[in-house]
Amino acid sequence: QVQLVESGGGLVQAGGSLRLSCAASEGTLSGYNMAWYRQAPGKQRELVAAITVGGSTHYTDSVKGRFTISRDGAKRTVYLEMNNLEPGDTAVYFCNAENYATIAWGQGTQVAVSS
DSSP states (O other): OOOOOEOOOOOETTTTOOEEEEEEESSSSTTTTTEEEEOTSSHHHHEEEOTTTOOOOOOGGGGGGTEEEOTTSSEEEEEEEOOOOOGGOEEEEEEEEOOOOOOOOOOEEEEEEEO
């Protein structure tokens, strides 16, 4: 099963930017539909952004125009570029990989946005 390693979280002021990365510990992510989820304290995990094997993207309404999901040409890493961050974006962000046989999650990376 693919092992996912996330990085790039941190503390930023409102209006700032962060880029999250999700890499496979072995092999590539080329055969997986990828997504970023987040979970804030006391709330359910929610889908933030997704990108299919073919490159189609989807965003939850609250991040449209501010976040961009992408995957590199070698299909080894998936990114979440987050701009104009708001305090409401504070959460643990999780990388997710899915195909017909596998669902995998990363360990999560904390994003905190101060007002």
